[in-house]
Amino acid sequence: MVEHRKPIPVSEAVQKVIDQAHLLETETVPLEQSYNRILAEPIVAGHPVPPFDRSPYDGFAIISKHSSGASGDNRIRFDIVDHIGAGAVSEKTLSGNQSVRIMTGAPLPENADAVVMFEQTVESDGFFTIRKPFKPLENVSLQGEDVEQGETVIESGNLIHPGIVALLATFGYATVRVAKHPVVGILSTGTELLDVSEPLVPGKIRNSNGPMIAAQLARMGIPCKTYGLSVDNLDESFDIVKRAAEETDCLITTGGVSVGDFDFLPAIYERLGANVLFNKVAMRPGSVTTVAVADGKYLFGLSGNPSACFTGFELFVRPALLKMMGAEKLYLPHTKAILFEDFDKANPFTRFIRAVYDGHNVKPAGFNKSNAVASIAKGNSLIVLPGGTRGFKKGDAVDVLLLGVEEGSAEWEL
Numbered sequence: 345m346v347e348h349r350k351p352i353p354v355s356e357a358v359q360k361v362i363d364q365a366h367l368l369e370t371e372t373v374p375l376e377q378s379y380n381r382i383l384a385e386p387i388v389a390g391h392p393v394p395p396f397d398r399s400p401y402d403g404f405a406i407i408s409k410h411s412s413g414a415s416g417d418n419r420i421r422f423d424i425v426d427h428i429g430a431g432a433v434s435e436k437t438l439s440g441n442q443s444v445r446i447m448t449g450a451p452l453p454e455n456a457d458a459v460v461m462f463e464q465t466v467e468s469d470g471f472f473t474i475r476k477p478f479k480p481l482e483n484v485s486l487q488g489e490d491v492e493q494g495e496t497v498i499e500s501g502n503l504i505h506p507g508i509v510a511l512l513a514t515f516g517y518a519t520v521r522v523a524k525h526p527v528v529g530i531l532s533t534g535t536e537l538l539d540v541s542e543p544l545v546p547g548k549i550r551n552s553n554g555p556m557i558a559a560q561l562a563r564m565g566i567p568c569k570t571y572g573l574s575v576d577n578l579d580e581s582f583d584i585v586k587r588a589a590e591e592t593d594c595l596i597t598t599g600g601v602s603v604g605d606f607d608f609l610p611a612i613y614e615r616l617g618a619n620v621l622f623n624k625v626a627m628r629p630g631s632v633t634t635v636a637v638a639d640g641k642y643l644f645g646l647s648g649n650p651s652a653c654f655t656g657f658e659l660f661v662r663p664a665l666l667k668m669m670g671a672e673k674l675y676l677p678h679t680k681a682i683l684f685e686d687f688d689k690a691n692p693f694t695r696f697i698r699a700v701y702d703g704h705n706v707k708p709a710g711f712n713k714s715n716a717v718a719s720i721a722k723g724n725s726l727i728v729l730p731g732g733t734r735g736f737k738k739g740d741a742v743d744v745l746l747l748g749v750e751e752g753s754a755e756w757e758l
């Protein structure tokens with residue numbers, strides 16, 4: 345008799361999954377290898393930025409009070425007593441109408457408190473004149489105006505993106521403490537599966553899920569072990585899953601999780617004594633997505649249908665791996681967008697539709713069945729339509745989850 349499974353809401357399923365995450369250890373990597381890793385220490389400013397008062401322009405450093413009263417009819421003259429570029433420090437201490445010719449990034453000389461841009465002067469040999477008064481600190485980048493010494497600028501748990509790399513470099517982090525990567529395995533199950541280099545033969549298809557998931561992991565900067573293909577045979581599949589689970593923190597299988605005669609993952613979980621968190625989610629595609637935990641290891645049983653498999657990774661695997669790495673922002677970023685075409689199908693379950701989002705409008709990325717592959721290739725986002733609804737019209741505001749965006753969201757907003 346066919347097993348009847350009880351679907352649970354997507355948000356509950358996501359919560360159940362991340363609740364099982366155990367924190368991985370940390371390691372130190374060279375700054376050049378830190379991109380896309382999860383920061384495992386706060387970035388604390390070891391010095392102010394900028395570290396000294398400096399000129400933001402190419403021009404002349406002056407004492408502002410000596411410019412008072414300057415006008416078109418009363419040009420005020422300053423003598424040039426020194427000349428410095430960025431990297432040099434002037435030995436001069438200004439007094440009266442003295443000035444230093446100074447380039448962008450150079451520290452202000454002693455007593456100077458304003459900078460006149462070249463464009464604001466008329467220059468002659470050894471002096472220049474100006475036609476407007478300057479205020480104290482006019483055209484000065486003050487020490488610490490960007491970051492104060494001792495400030496925690498970025499908290500632990502953030503993803504290291506290029507801006508964070510710049511900040512790390514600013515403070516001299518030649519090495520950075522980051523979360524270790526989880527060891528993730530991928531096993532594609534299905535007697536029908538061929539390797540990508542094999543020619544098609546009747547009844548068979550090429551394995552697209554395995555390479556797709558490896559790329560989804562690569563997008564997160566996470567390497568993987570691939571366990572290749574396994575035929576739908578309980579004993580054989582059990583042996584591979586058992587070994588793979590021992591060798592990894594997280595094993596992702598695809599296929600074999602539904603109620604078919606050759607869907608063996610449910611039996612494998614049982615034989616392993618795994619704790620099945622759920623085996624039915626109120627979502628389409630991916631309703632049969634199953635997640636289990638055995639000996640502290642995640643076993644993600646993603647559906648074999650490519651669109652369901654893709655969605656299952658983004659919704660469940662991604663936040664779980666991020667949580668293991670101590671990340672703060674676990675979820676795909678969410679936005680609202682305007683539906684660009686009618687969507688008349690009923691949504692008994694929450695529906696995730698591969699879609700193209702252009703910053704304002706969103707529309708389904710073509711053929712949108714669970715077994716579709718082209719719409720995964722064309723989409724850059726997922727439209728989310730709540731369960732129990734139907735009849736969305738062009739012009740309606742809908743929820744959208746963005747794919748492939750560096751910075752995630754700290755909240756599950758759906």
Ligand SMILES: Nc1nc2c(c(=O)[nH]1)N[C@H]1C(S)=C(S)[C@@H](COP(=O)(O)OP(=O)(O)OC[C@H]3O[C@@H](n4cnc5c(N)ncnc54)[C@H](O)[C@@H]3O)O[C@H]1N2
Nearest residue numbers: 532534550551552553554599600601602607647648649652
């Ligand atoms: N009687 C029922 N039948 C089905 C149900 C159900 O509730 N009752 N659920 C359907 C839903 S929904 C889905 S989704 C699929 C899920 O099936 P499985 O996860 O067990 O996956 P398979 O049966 O192994 O494969 C499904 C489909 O995907 C193709 N596939 C598998 N692996 C790959 C791969 N690595 N690369 C590309 N394509 C792959 C496979 O050939 C099948 O066409 O079950 C429904 N049935």
Ligand code: MOO
Nearest residue numbers: 629630631652714
């Ligand atoms: O699990 Mo299936 O993908 O809902 O269509």
Ligand SMILES: [Mg+2]
Nearest residue numbers: 600602604607
């Ligand atoms: Mg099946």
